Amino acid sequence: MSTETQSGSTSPPPSLIVDEEQPELTSSPVGTVFDKPREVTTRTKKSDIPSGLWIRCSSCGEMVTNKELEALLMVCPKCQFHFAVRAVERIAWLADEKSFEETDAGLSPVDPLGFMGVVEYSQKLKSNQKKTGLKDAVITGFGQLHEHKIGLAVMDFGFLGGSMGSVVGEKITRVVEASTQKKLPVIVVSTSGGARMYEGLFSLMQMAKTSAALARHMRTGLPYISVLTNPTMAGVMASFASLGDLIIAEPQAMIGFAGARVIRETTREELPNGFQTAEFLLERGLIDMIVHRKNMKSTLATLLEFIR
Numbered sequence: 631m632s633t634e635t636q637s638g639s640t641s642p643p644p645s646l647i648v649d650e651e652q653p654e655l656t657s658s659p660v661g662t663v664f665d666k667p668r669e670v671t672t673r674t675k676k677s678d679i680p681s682g683l684w685i686r687c688s689s690c691g692e693m694v695t696n697k698e699l700e701a702l703l704m705v706c707p708k709c710q711f712h713f714a715v716r717a718v719e720r721i722a723w724l725a726d727e728k729s730f731e732e733t734d735a736g737l738s739p740v741d742p743l744g745f746m747g748v749v750e751y752s753q754k755l756k757s758n759q760k761k762t763g764l765k766d767a768v769i770t771g772f773g774q775l776h777e778h779k780i781g782l783a784v785m786d787f788g789f790l791g792g793s794m795g796s797v798v799g800e801k802i803t804r805v806v807e808a809s810t811q812k813k814l815p816v817i818v819v820s821t822s823g824g825a826r827m828y829e830g831l832f833s834l835m836q837m838a839k840t841s842a843a844l845a846r847h848m849r850t851g852l853p854y855i856s857v858l859t860n861p862t863m864a865g866v867m868a869s870f871a872s873l874g875d876l877i878i879a880e881p882q883a884m885i886g887f888a889g890a891r892v893i894r895e896t897t898r899e900e901l902p903n904g905f906q907t908a909e910f911l912l913e914r915g916l917i918d919m920i921v922h923r924k925n926m927k928s929t930l931a932t933l934l935e936f937i938r
């Protein structure tokens with residue numbers, strides 16, 4: 631079997647993905663990373679907060695201004711809770727200025743199963759695209775991190791909970807394969823509720839596809855660093871997110887496969903304190919480091935220097 635056939639990524643089933651190539655590149659949100667709009671994405675209900683100037687930390691309840699939070703990379707000054715952030719924001723923090731070039735910006739999901747629910751999948755796609763300015767839940771591309779050239783994929787929880795459907799899997803596979811060809815390290819920043827149930831088996835296939843691409847990448851001796859952010863769960867954690875040569879997490883990130891309630895009901899056991907937190911998993915060796923967001927870029931640069 632040829633490498634191309636194994637990868638499954640060079641010729642995706644046309645029914646699963648729509649590639650709207652060039653026109654999207656100019657309107658892609660990444661183009662505006664460096665003069666980015668200051669839209670705040672948090673889990674906090676802001677309905678009782680005047681005109682979006684103040685945000686209540688969903689961990690400690692402290693009131694913080696948008697401006698202060700942004701200056702602190704969206705980390706609560708009181709309890710260090712790391713707020714959810716958009717993928718474009720993270721890329722702006724990680725990639726050297728004007729170095730990031732997005733790939734596959736035109737890949738757009740379709741509704742292969744005609745999934746019907748309270749809201750149809752096709753409608754959910756449209757509303758999430760409108761809300762986030764993204765085609766799907768990941769941005770991929772190439773850039774420099776403290777002058778180290780890297781392949782980079784950053785997930786966005788704001789798009790359908792960062793769930794992995796055909797487009798997410800395909801884009802990550804493509805950036806990994808291109809990085810292997812270019813002999814570059816890969817960094818994937820994950821945040822996800824898991825596989826996208828609206829695409830059924832097609833979403834589960836992405837677990838094998840991304841894992842296979844990473845296996846080939848690592849066989850050539852090229853590094854892969856996985857960065858886990860809050861939350862990274864289920865099918866994403868069970869595939870590319872847990873396969874890093876180095877696995878780094880942001881503090882207090884929830885990381886796991888099944889949810890705590892499901893595990894409790896299945897095992898009929900009380901779960902230990904801090905179960906499924908980054909800190910718990912660091913103690914048990916599943917992840918290698920916990921790194922505060924403000925130190926993430928410099929730490930990644932040091933690691934790239936060390937393992938290249």
Ligand SMILES: [Zn+2]
Nearest residue numbers: 687690706709
């Ligand atoms: Zn807080």
